[in-house]
Amino acid sequence: MTTAVRTSSTCLALVLAVACGPTREPEGGSSGGGSSDGTGDTTLISPTSTTHEGDGSSGSSSAGSSSADSSSTGSDVPDIDCQTVLESDLPGVTIEIDSPCAHSLAQAQDGVETSYTIDVTDALMGVESGQACFETPRGGIHVQWRVFSAEQRHCVCDVGLCPAPTPSPTTLVPGETIDGFEWFAYEWDGPSDTGQPFGDPFVPGDYTIEVVATGFWDDGVDPETPFTIRAQRPVVLVP
Numbered sequence: 001m002t003t004a005v006r007t008s009s010t011c012l013a014l015v016l017a018v019a020c021g022p023t024r025e026p027e028g029g030s031s032g033g034g035s036s037d038g039t040g041d042t043t044l045i046s047p048t049s050t051t052h053e054g055d056g057s058s059g060s061s062s063a064g065s066s067s068a069d070s071s072s073t074g075s076d077v078p079d080i081d082c083q084t085v086l087e088s089d090l091p092g093v094t095i096e097i098d099s100p101c102a103h104s105l106a107q108a109q110d111g112v113e114t115s116y117t118i119d120v121t122d123a124l125m126g127v128e129s130g131q132a133c134f135e136t137p138r139g140g141i142h143v144q145w146r147v148f149s150a151e152q153r154h155c156v157c158d159v160g161l162c163p164a165p166t167p168s169p170t171t172l173v174p175g176e177t178i179d180g181f182e183w184f185a186y187e188w189d190g191p192s193d194t195g196q197p198f199g200d201p202f203v204p205g206d207y208t209i210e211v212v213a214t215g216f217w218d219d220g221v222d223p224e225t226p227f228t229i230r231a232q233r234p235v236v237l238v239p
Contacts, residue, residue, distance in 0.1 A: 080236055090227040092121035093172065095143065095211050097233040105204055105237045108185035115180035116143070116211045116231065124172040126218025133162030139177030140170045143213045147183045147235070152202050154183050160193025169218070183209075185237060202237055209233045 082101035088094050099114040118139050129142045146155030187199035213229040 080234065082234065084231055084233045087228065087230040090124070090127070090217060090229055092124065093141070093229055094119050095213065095229050095231040097209055097211055097231045099209060099233060099235065101234055102236045102238065103185075105185060105202065105239055108183075108237050109201060111182050111184050113180060113182050114145075114209060115178060116145075118143070118177040118179075118213075120172045120174050120176075122174055124217065126169045126223060127172050127215065128167060128169045128217065128224075129213055129215030133159050139175075140172045141177075141213045141229070142215070143179075143211050145181050145183070145209070145211045147207055147209050149202075149205060149207045152187050152200075152207075154186060154188050154202075156190040158190040158192045158196070160191070169223075204237050204239045207235045207237060209235050 080101055084097050086094055086096070096117045096119065097114065098116065099112070103112060118141050120139070127140060129140070144155070144157070146153055146157070148154070184198065185202035187202070188196070190196065210230065210232045212231075213227075215227060216224040217227055219225040
């Protein structure tokens with residue numbers, strides 16, 4: 001996860017401490033506000049979040065969940081409840097993850113392509129999201145992703161030193177922006193600025209795919225109102 005920062009003295013510290021969190025997740029869930037109950041289901045800890053069954057498409061509400069049939073390219077895959085849990089306090093903006101909820105460990109070590117959709121229902125002015133350290137925001141919204149369990153994590157959290165970001169509020173236009181990323185079933189926090197290799201392989205078990213966008217927006221009262229948009233989807237790795 002990322003957050004908009006404004007000075008070079010705090011950029012790296014916030015990117016590593018806030019966006020990435022600790023290398024080892026605390027027992028019972030992620031540092032990003034979610035938890036795994038050991039069955040592949042993920043529930044966000046949010047006073048505005050709700051959970052309901054859906055058709056797998058992105059909902060129009062600011063918080064909730066959608067579900068789809070689980071699928072896999074592997075064998076001996078358990079029957080799991082494949083839901084995406086959604087949370088957003090940026091009005092009319094949600095993220096939906098589109099990915100099978102089970103893979104064989106060998107296939108995941110070879111790489112898994114995961115797509116996500118940023119859905120904007122109404123034009124929204126004064127939105128600022130992004131980091132000079134990371135990639136250009138998609139559709140005006142910068143996202144960061146990770147795949148994690150209570151003990152292991154794969155993400156592009158550490159890209160090394162970076163310049164201070166330049167504030168650049170933008171207007172979000174209605175529509176959908178589809179993008180994606182590839183993850184591998186190995187421990188990794190990113191290349192840093194020293195070309196860090198992958199670490200230990202993931203073990204079979206329950207994991208969570210998370211896509212998050214953070215930043216500020218002008219709500220008409222405070223031009224720097226913080227926001228978080230989050231989507232989490234369970235994934236099971238089988239031997």
